[in-house]
Each structure stands twice: as C-alpha cells, then as structure tokens.
Amino acid sequence: MGWWKTANGAVxxxxxxxxxxxxxxxxxxxxxxxxxxxxVRECLVALYTEGIDRxxxxxxxxxxxxxxx
Numbered sequence: 574m575g576w577w578k579t580a581n582g583a584v585x586x587x588x589x590x591x592x593x594x595x596x597x598x599x600x601x602x603x604x605x606x607x608x609x610x611x612x613v614r615e616c617l618v619a620l621y622t623e624g625i626d627r628x629x630x631x632x633x634x635x636x637x638x639x640x641x642x
Contacts, residue, residue, distance in 0.1 A: 589629070
C-alpha cells in the first residue's frame with residue numbers, strides 16, 4: 574500500500590482508492606468532493622489520517638475521485 578503526490582500536489586493512496594473503487598462498483602457516482610455522502614467522507618478522513626496523519630483536502634479528494642473515475 575502506498576500514498577503518492579500527484580503533479581498538482583494532491584495526495585492519493587491505495588487504501589482510499591480501493592474504497593472508492595468498491596463504492597463505484599455498486600453504482601455510486603462520485604465526481605466532486607461535494608458528491609460524497611457524509612459517511613463516505615468520514616471513512617476517507619479516517620483512511621487519510623491513518624495513512625498520512627492528516628485529513629484529505631478537497632484537492633486530495635478531487636484527485637482521488639478523478640483517479641478512480
């Protein structure tokens with residue numbers, strides 16, 4: 574499992590990407606951070622905090638959703 578910075582400085586991680594991929598496989602459409610249900614955002618905050626010791630920014634989430642989309 575890894576975490577990496579995108580060209581624009583956002584951070585994406587395998588645990589978060591796997592989680593979003595699983596959600597999208599159920600038919601949930603996630604494009605922008607505002608599309609995230611509160612429970613999903615809560616889980617992503619926990620994954621980022623566990624992985625990189627901080628919650629995700631909206632730029633992180635936007636990059637993650639774009640990567641998984």
